[in-house]
Amino acid sequence: MEKKNAVLSLYPTTKLLMILLFAISVFIIPNYLFGYAIFFVCLLIAAIGSVTKEFANLTIKGLFSLSVLIFVLQSFFYPGTHVLWEWSFLAITQEGVDFALGLTSKIIAVGSSLILFFRITPVKDFVYSLEVLGLSPKATYVVLSTLTIIPEMKKSSQIIMDAQKTRGVETEGSLMVRLKALLPMITPLVLSSVASTEERAMALEARGFTVNKRKTSIYSIEKTGRDSFIRVMLLVILILLIVWRVAL
Known part of the structure; x- marks a missing residue:
């Protein structure tokens, strides 16, 4: 629309x-x-x-x-x-x-x-406009990843925190309680980030991201x-x- x-x-x-x-x-x-x-x-x-x-x-x-x-x-x-x-x-x-x-x-x-x-x-609009200006897809992907990494990690941390709450881990309260809950949250967050990076790399390879040909897009502005x-x-x-x- x-x-x-x-x-x-x-x-x-x-x-x-x-x-x-x-x-x-x-x-x-x-x-x-x-x-x-x-x-x-x-x-x-x-x-x-x-x-x-x-x-x-x-x-x-x-x-x-x-x-x-x-x-x-x-x-x-x-x-x-x-x-x-x-x-x-x-x-x-x-x-x-x-x-x-x-x-x-x-x-x-x-x-x-x-x-x-x-x-x-929107980030995708900004990245698309950079590609139109002549920036290489690899450079625009770096820009896209940089701009989206913080929101994605924030979303993942919230999901992990909710999952830890269901397992009985206290994540709210005094400073000491929050510090104790930090390790059970950080470890899955790091592991999930590494896994998502590997999955993203495989998806890019499957779509021919490294092929030295002119890229096309169904999205346009x-x-x-x-x-x-x-x-x-x-x-x-x-x-x-x-x-x-x-x-x-």
């Missing part, structure tokens, strides 16, 4: 160019407010793409927690002369706050852009006129940002 969503239906490389523009622009425009604003732009795009919940969970639980930690550390330990607050050997300087704002705004902008890309772009228009607009915006920065 054809995708109807205005964001999800864009060609993968079009979405990648948009994300790269967001990430690059925060280094062109040295203003922490602009960097933080990129997050809200990504949030708006996530809402249009109907992935607001997934995007917000990943950014708030992971990205924001890291940014707050970096902000606190940089505020206290970045050298400066204008002291805003001081207690014992701890001191917050204006230079530290300014540096922390600039650094965390870039982290949030780049991080939220990457998270958005992988929320609105078509570019539209909207993709071309958006690409041109992204290029124009990037040029304007560079000209504006040089003029300043």
Whole structure:
């Protein structure tokens, strides 16, 4: 069924160019407010793409927690002369706050852009677009394996944990209980990962993956006129940002 969503239906490389523009622009425009604003732009795009919940969970639980930690550390330990607050050997300087704002705004902008890309772009679509660009099937398979290994291991670990629960192994409770349950979970996880790697290698050989012939695919994605228009607009915006920065 054809995708109807205005964001999800864009060609993968079009979405990648948009994300790269967001990430690059925060280094062109040295203003922490602009960097933080990129997050809200990504949030708006996530809402249009109907992935607001997934995007917000990943950014708030992971990205924001890291940014707050970096902000606190940089505020206290970045050298400066204008002291805003001081207690014992701890001191917050204006230079530290300014540096922390600039650094965390870039982290949030780049991080939220990457998270958005992988929320609105299926991995198989991204890999297909790379093959269309001329990347070899072996290289695209490496990209595919890298992007899917963590979700697959997470799914496998959850299955193993549920299986261990049915066998009477305690997996929830205090820290010591969780540590004791770690070994019964890690061992099957490693063994299953090795087995799945061997099965995948045999499946690729059966499909002629190593044959030096042009590969064909029944799965395809078509570019539209909207993709071309958006690409041109992204290029124009990037040029304007560079000209504006040089003029300043």
